[in-house]
Amino acid sequence: MTPRVRVPETGYNFAYLDEATKRMIRRALLKAVAIPGYQVPFAAREMPMPYGWGTGGVQVTAAILGRNDVLKVIDQGSDDTTNAVSIRAFFARTAGVAVTTRTRDATVIQTRHRIPEAPLAEGQVLVYQVPIPEPLRFLEPRETETRQLHALAEYGPMHVKLYEDIARHGHIATTYAYPVEVAGRYVMDPSPTPKFDNPKMDDCPALQLFGAGREKRIYAVPPYTRVRSLDFEDHPFRVQHFDRPCALCGAGDVYLDEVLTDDAGGRMFVCSDTDHCEARREAGHRGEGA
Amino acid sequence: MALARGFADPVHDAQGAFRAMLDALARPGLVQALPAALAPPAPLTSELAAIALALADADAPVWLDGPLAEAPEVEEFLRFHTGARLVADPAEAAFALVADPEACPDFSAFAQGSPAYPDRSTTLVLAVRHLAAGEGLAFEGPGIRGRVRLGVAPLPAGFAARWSANHALFPRGIDLLLAAPGRVAGLPRTARLLEA
Structure with a gap:
């Protein structure tokens, strides 16, 4: 180190x-x-x-x-x-x-x-x-207005955005910077x-x-x-799920990165948290690609 | 009389005092160690002086309560070491130093912030004699795991009603730092006082 x-x-x-x-x-x-x-x-x-x-x-x-x-x-x-x-x-x-x-x-x-x-x-x-x-910036570009919206706790536009996700995709499609x-x-x-x-x-x-x-x-x-x-009663908040564990440490409850391994379409999914992955491998955990 | 000295190590002493205050306000009701090896002119306490020297400057005006304002050495000490403007109107102050908490003016006399800028409110720093976790007033709110008890003396007269009124202003309102010898605790406006 x-x-x-x-x-x-x-x-x-x-x-x-x-x-x-x-x-x-x-x-x-x-x-x-x-x-x-x-x-x-x-x-x-x-x-x-x-x-x-x-x-x-x-x-x-x-x-x-x-x-x-x-x-x-x-x-x-x-x-x-x-x-x-x-x-x-x-x-x-x-x-x-x-x-x-x-x-x-x-x-x-x-x-x-x-x-x-x-x-x-x-x-x-x-x-x-x-x-x-x-x-709210991508819903209302003016700082003077977003400041008022926060002052009034007027967060309707954000719920409309999430609702539009549902109308268009059938589910809330926001995957990062998800409002809280x-x-x-x-x-x-x-x-x-x-x-x-x-x-x-x-x-x-x-x-x-x-x-x-x-x-x-x-x-x-x-x-x-x-x-x-933020979510709706009939569309509750859900996190991403991965259909396979980390290829290096076998962890199944973590966020994975996709890593390309060659130029012929080879790829592996590994922990995005490198310290977590290393600690697990030191403790003897092995994934399929290790 | 010679001017009392400021921090022996301005960079690290200020950082230490700040981290104690950050922890105090982030974990309301828990008592943090505040090492303050200052010898400011009375009635300014070592802890009040450390907080002022760590955070006050030309951009952060300071209001002094009666006993402090009546001591010219205190004014001289703060002016020299912080460069902060000492204001007579509590509503202009970023920090209010209060040596006699029982006689503290009504919280509404201080800057409350506006709905758009609730951060523009005064932080009151009270010099208290007694500060102990696990006894006394019970609080709930952000930063508090479940519920916390904080014993403080002396407190401003009619504190319970005044604090509840301040809490009800959220997101506006003042924040409190309570500084006893060697220790500090915080009560941000989010701390909800529970019925005794």
């Missing part, structure tokens, strides 16, 4: 951001936690990475990170893709914090579009990278996680923080908070 870098790079403040910026983000975070699911505007800074690569998540992580934190970063469940590797290296260099790929060892987990398969614990913070924080209602009030975009992960947000022991850098919004779900996926 990546060795612990104990001495941060010189020339930068701890965790890159200056203290005034951290205070501004920290104030936004406290209000976000006090109003679950509500998007708090914040003055997002330019970060040394392009928008869309997790500038919001990185700023939230930088604002909460302490010397004793252990950081894990995942991109679509994987610890070893470019985005995850570079953000992990960024904080190892600018903050000197310990990093890990093991979900249970981490105190702060920054994620792009997955929630780890292993259950999260009370001491952990999950930081989501969010591209479009406004769940937080603590019975605000409708929130869970970021483009597969809807498979939505049930993990409900009554989760860990604190969940969301950062959208380009859109300059922070929001939060406190631990043990009701997170309900």
Whole structure:
């Protein structure tokens, strides 16, 4: 695993951001936690990475990170893709914090579009990278109007969208960024996680923080908070099901990625959560393709 | 008299205080350790000072209650270390520091936020003597596993009715941080006070 870098790079403040910026983000975070699911505007800074690569998540992580934190970063469940590797290296260099790929060892987990398969614990913070924080944005492009809709808890348009899915496809066809209602009030975009992960947000022991850098919004779900996926009585919310287990570790209750293995149509389905898959294989579980 | 010093390690002391506050508001009613090795001028407590130094600045105005506002050394200390504007109108404050909770003005005197921007409300920081989990007032709500009990003294007069009124304003309303020596607990506006 990546060795612990104990001495941060010189020339930068701890965790890159200056203290005034951290205070501004920290104030936004406290209000976000006090109003679950509500998007708090914040003055997002330019970060040394392009928008869309997790500038919001990185700023939230930088604002909460302490010397004793252990950081894990995942991109679509994987610890070893470019985005995850570079953000992990960024904080190892600018903050000197310990990093890990093991979900249970981490105190702060920054994620792009997955929630780890292993259950999260009370001491952990999950930081989501969010591209479009406004769940109503594709229904109403004007920020002034969506803000009013949230103020009035007027979420009819979202139910109409889900209903149109049913009218057109016979079922709710939204499979990711599936809207949720937080603590019975605000409708929130869970970021483009597969809807498979939505049930993990409900009554989760860990604190969940969301950062959208380009859109300059922070929001939060406190631990043990009701997170309900929107649905209808006759079309209840359902997660995806896979007709085969993971080819490497044999897990049948996880979210799978399709991996092409050659140019002749060969493919295998494997855990999207690489740490979960590795841990299972270390414990002796084997899939058909292993 | 020389000005009392601020954080010995501004970066990490501020981070530690912030994480204690984040945990306090994310897990209402649970008491978090708040190490605060400051020696601010009385009646400002070490914990109130740590919270102010961690979060207040030129963008976050601070309101001081009677006992604090009457002490020029407190004003000097906060002005020097935070650069925050000290406001006379509680409705303008991002943070309100309250050394005497029993005489705390009505919560409605502080910024409540608007329906469109409920985050623009004051966070009240009360200096309390007693803070203990597992006894006293019972709360339910987001961040609370089932139900939690929090013993606090002293509290603002008529607290139960005032807190219920504040809770009823949701999503508007103030949030509370309760700071006792070495400890902090939080009551966000979502915390619902149960009948005794």
